[in-house]
Amino acid sequence: MTYPGTYAATGLFVCFEGGEGSGKSTQSQLLRDWLEDAGHVVRLTHEPGDTAVGQELRRIVLSPETGDLDDRTEMLLYAADKAEHVETVVRPALDRGEVVITDRYVDSTLAYQGSGRGLGIDDVEPVARWATGDLRPHLTVLLDLEPAAGLDRFEGRDRIEGESLDFHRRVRAGFLVLADRDPAHYLVLDARLPVDEVAARVRDRVGSLLDGGYS
Numbered sequence: 471m472t473y474p475g476t477y478a479a480t481g482l483f484v485c486f487e488g489g490e491g492s493g494k495s496t497q498s499q500l501l502r503d504w505l506e507d508a509g510h511v512v513r514l515t516h517e518p519g520d521t522a523v524g525q526e527l528r529r530i531v532l533s534p535e536t537g538d539l540d541d542r543t544e545m546l547l548y549a550a551d552k553a554e555h556v557e558t559v560v561r562p563a564l565d566r567g568e569v570v571i572t573d574r575y576v577d578s579t580l581a582y583q584g585s586g587r588g589l590g591i592d593d594v595e596p597v598a599r600w601a602t603g604d605l606r607p608h609l610t611v612l613l614d615l616e617p618a619a620g621l622d623r624f625e626g627r628d629r630i631e632g633e634s635l636d637f638h639r640r641v642r643a644g645f646l647v648l649a650d651r652d653p654a655h656y657l658v659l660d661a662r663l664p665v666d667e668v669a670a671r672v673r674d675r676v677g678s679l680l681d682g683g684y685s
């Protein structure tokens with residue numbers, strides 16, 4: 471089955487993806503600040519958890535207290551979070567013509583549950599696309615980083631961060647497969663670059679999308 475993807479006709483939809491500690495939150499906030507300074511209305515959001523239901527789902531999925539969770543259960547909890555998030559946060563903001571920046575989206579599920587957990591990207595993709603009505607970001611910024619480097623940027627570990635290095639290496643490879651599949655909608659950056667350098671490259675690409683139109 472192929473998924474052509476649907477793209478919002480009004481607002482710009484940008485997503486940050488990458489492994490643990492790769493700089494997604496840092497860069498999504500810098501992009502938000504830059505766009506707001508330029509006069510854009512921006513909705514910065516994240517998955518999992520940026521809705522009331524999503525916060526409950528996030529707690530279940532990420533809390534070490536949850537213990538073992540069947541891989542399919544984990545996948546479906548993430549999918550439920552995405553359905554709620556797209557329907558109540560992302561689409562309405564895009565329909566209002568806002569710029570939506572999300573810190574993680576469908577690719578995280580494909581990479582973590584599909585590739586990391588071994589459920590298979592091809593098997594989980596229909597579920598994730600169905601959950602999100604196949605709504606795609608105009609641009610996904612993939613912050614690519616060797617997992618050991620990203621995990622070293624933190625001390626505490628949640629359920630997913632605590633997985634093995636092999637797991638995180640499969641996740642990284644999964645993200646890169648997704649970017650290779652659709653290069654027109656991706657910007658892959660070396661997350662070891664200085665914060666300002668990454669931010670400048672993101673601004674270049676987003677600026678040209680805003681100037682030149684996007685689809």
Ligand SMILES: Nc1ncnc2c1ncn2[C@@H]1O[C@H](COP(=O)(O)OP(=O)(O)OP(=O)(O)O)[C@@H](O)[C@H]1O
Pocket residue numbers: 488489490491492493494495496497623661662663664665668
């Ligand atoms: N380019 C960079 N070089 C060095 N350190 C960085 C860089 N970008 C971010 N950091 C630092 O790495 C840590 C993790 O960054 P950040 O929280 O933005 O990552 P993240 O991808 O959002 O992580 P998580 O997956 O846990 O949400 C922070 O302490 C941040 O200051």
Ligand SMILES: [Mg+2]
Pocket residue numbers: 494495496573
């Ligand atoms: Mg973060």
